[in-house]
Amino acid sequence: xSTMGNEMNGExxxxxxxxxxxxxxxxxxxxxxxxxxxxxxxxxxNSLWPMPYGTACCGIELMSVMGPKYDLARFGAEVVRFSPRxxxxxxxxxxITEKMAPIILRIYQQMLEPKYVLSMGACASSGGxxxxxxxxxxxxxxxxxxxxxxxxxxxxxxxxxxxMVIQKMIEEGHPRPWKENWVPGEFR
Amino acid sequence: MNFLEDLKxxxxxxxxxxxxxxxxxxxxxxxEVPKDQVVEVLSHLKQTRRFDFxxxxxxxxxxxRDKRFDVVYELFSxxxxxxxxxxxxxxxxxxxxxxxPVWRSANxxxxxxxxxxxxxxxxxxxxxxxxxxxxxxxxxxxKDYDANKQQHCHSALPIHFEDEFNYVPxxxxxxxxxxxxxxxxxxxxxxxxxxELDGEKVRRANVELxxxxxxxxxxxxxxxxxxxxxxxxRLNYCSAPMNNVGYCKTVEKLLxxxxxxxxxxxxxxxxxxxxxxxxxxxxxxxxxxLGALTGFFHLFTYREKVYSLFEKLCGARLTVSLTRVGGMxxxxxxxxxxxxxxxxxxxxxxxxxxxxxxxGNKIWRQRTQGVGAISVEEAIMWxxxxxxxxxxxxxxxxxxxxPYYGYEALDFDIPVGTSGDVFDRYLVRVEEMRQSxxxxxxxxxxxxxxxxxxxxxxxxxxxxxxxxxxIEGLMNHFMLIVKGLQPPEGEIYDVxxxxxxxxxxxxxxxxxxTPYRLKVRPPCFAIYQSFSDQITGGLVADVIAILGSMNLIxxxxxx
Numbered sequence: 001x002s003t004m005g006n007e008m009n010g011e012x013x014x015x016x017x018x019x020x021x022x023x024x025x026x027x028x029x030x031x032x033x034x035x036x037x038x039x040x041x042x043x044x045x046n047s048l049w050p051m052p053y054g055t056a057c058c059g060i061e062l063m064s065v066m067g068p069k070y071d072l073a074r075f076g077a078e079v080v081r082f083s084p085r086x087x088x089x090x091x092x093x094x095x096i097t098e099k100m101a102p103i104i105l106r107i108y109q110q111m112l113e114p115k116y117v118l119s120m121g122a123c124a125s126s127g128g129x130x131x132x133x134x135x136x137x138x139x140x141x142x143x144x145x146x147x148x149x150x151x152x153x154x155x156x157x158x159x160x161x162x163x164m165v166i167q168k169m170i171e172e173g174h175p176r177p178w179k180e181n182w183v184p185g186e187f188r
Numbered sequence: 189m190n191f192l193e194d195l196k197x198x199x200x201x202x203x204x205x206x207x208x209x210x211x212x213x214x215x216x217x218x219x220e221v222p223k224d225q226v227v228e229v230l231s232h233l234k235q236t237r238r239f240d241f242x243x244x245x246x247x248x249x250x251x252x253r254d255k256r257f258d259v260v261y262e263l264f265s266x267x268x269x270x271x272x273x274x275x276x277x278x279x280x281x282x283x284x285x286x287x288x289p290v291w292r293s294a295n296x297x298x299x300x301x302x303x304x305x306x307x308x309x310x311x312x313x314x315x316x317x318x319x320x321x322x323x324x325x326x327x328x329x330x331k332d333y334d335a336n337k338q339q340h341c342h343s344a345l346p347i348h349f350e351d352e353f354n355y356v357p358x359x360x361x362x363x364x365x366x367x368x369x370x371x372x373x374x375x376x377x378x379x380x381x382x383x384e385l386d387g388e389k390v391r392r393a394n395v396e397l398x399x400x401x402x403x404x405x406x407x408x409x410x411x412x413x414x415x416x417x418x419x420x421x422r423l424n425y426c427s428a429p430m431n432n433v434g435y436c437k438t439v440e441k442l443l444x445x446x447x448x449x450x451x452x453x454x455x456x457x458x459x460x461x462x463x464x465x466x467x468x469x470x471x472x473x474x475x476x477x478l479g480a481l482t483g484f485f486h487l488f489t490y491r492e493k494v495y496s497l498f499e500k501l502c503g504a505r506l507t508v509s510l511t512r513v514g515g516m517x518x519x520x521x522x523x524x525x526x527x528x529x530x531x532x533x534x535x536x537x538x539x540x541x542x543x544x545x546x547x548g549n550k551i552w553r554q555r556t557q558g559v560g561a562i563s564v565e566e567a568i569m570w571x572x573x574x575x576x577x578x579x580x581x582x583x584x585x586x587x588x589x590x591p592y593y594g595y596e597a598l599d600f601d602i603p604v605g606t607s608g609d610v611f612d613r614y615l616v617r618v619e620e621m622r623q624s625x626x627x628x629x630x631x632x633x634x635x636x637x638x639x640x641x642x643x644x645x646x647x648x649x650x651x652x653x654x655x656x657x658x659i660e661g662l663m664n665h666f667m668l669i670v671k672g673l674q675p676p677e678g679e680i681y682d683v684x685x686x687x688x689x690x691x692x693x694x695x696x697x698x699x700x701x702t703p704y705r706l707k708v709r710p711p712c713f714a715i716y717q718s719f720s721d722q723i724t725g726g727l728v729a730d731v732i733a734i735l736g737s738m739n740l741i742x743x744x745x746x747x
Contacts, residue, residue, distance in 0.1 A: 132403035
């Protein structure tokens, strides 16, 4: 009891013996921290919980991605959550209009870290062929996007590929400056 | 006595010394009246039971004209199957009386016209922003509004009701405000419902539209006729080819051309395949919302099969854009029709499986029977068309009453319901899938030979071998690409029976290569308008069942 209290008070301990020092050195060489990171990343990448934000045609194609033929469950992303608080991958599938922009911003902010965004299709990525007065010219104007999947709508294979890219990013701990430099509520 | 003379005689008796003008451009009856008499004329036509449907109200902008706007009313009779377009001229700072006392469904139609053109309807209770967001300034469908001028929206609209826009929930009240959507699993899309609950009962409700307003009509005004086709795909994306067909049929009618029998047959097959996959999504999603997940995943297997057929035909799965003005973009590959017939065999098994899975299911029946019931009169008053109308007992199907592409020669039935509730809508859809299979079989077994498109140099691009092979083909191709096809000056309203109901296109041409104005009449817009009324007084759980049965597709609802 008394020794514990001393340690907590930050009092100096007795110098370690040679055997103790050798043990500390040896334990450092196992590099436990990086391995734990990898372990967590491995777990994360294989259990992505997507939130399908299907607004338009791409939403229908996203149903195919989830459906029996293409079956996103094979990639561990089986648990589709419609609550942003339970999801870590936001799939923006479809056109985001100006009216929708404040809402998708709020949805994104409600998601817990770590979180990823996949922009599915031309409209979500750039406004697509709707160069029009009420269409947001890309969802990356309001939230940071990790992977863009082109197509109008993209084939399910392309969406699966996009998800595999996100998995790779998670695995490798890819730096994400677009997310770090993002300012909420600002139109880019 | 023909229709217009009869109408003229009748109106002359009712309105002596009038200045009405009658004409029949491109086969559509048109009546032009002064703006002060519009509502009286509408009221008279409804009271004398000449017309019972108000299909849509829209406007056209002519900025150089003295009286800038044309306001257009489209009427339809479910008894004589006649149509009448009523047009009136309105100046920029003038207003005209609202038609809501005559047709309640005019509410949303007029609100949309105000939203897009800034035309004020006197007596309208709710002229607020509708499709565009609440911070939007200006009227986007006016010709002087730039198509590419975006305005950012910085806030979400709080809960509001038609009779109380600045709604504040009272802390000591038992009433609970509930907001569903625009991001909610049961709204599959971008619908937003706001309700005030008294326990489990809905006291009042309101809906907000426009979260997917993609400016289809403005885009159509800035693109050549053939380039509008991909935009039409994205109206009702659950059955994309049907929109292609509806649009091309309208332009072809304005051009006065008839497409070859093979193209007609291909279009019928595409339409009926689309009808099947549309109903699959509707029934599947409706069942998912009520807790029956199996049907959805099982039916999606069949939807994938249709995707494979489309893919084989043109390379695209969902948005095929396969029709062109004048026919099809290309012929079907060898053996395709055999594949279609094979699919019909598989699908008829699939429909029976679905039938066994749901129709007798006790939970499904209890959740749907008697829910959202609506009478024929009410349905007509709101402008219901398609399966939702037929579920009430009125067997109105444009494939029968105004046949096109040889539907008149095919053997099929129009299923009708009795009570118009969610269960009847489901039954009608299931039976329609069977009838569609029957139609496809008849057409695919007797597919006509010949060309898949007309070969008019002013309308259809030459084949690639001619473009690369001879100078005439190259010049023809160049001219058509640069100038586009140019229909004659005029206006037309043409309809097809889409999976959801009457899909109409109102097209105004000024003789150039782009449409002057293209208004689409989406079937679910009119149906959705009745939604707040239908759910008020019911249970909150039924809201989801009714919403699913209406098959609301945000793409065509908000355009």
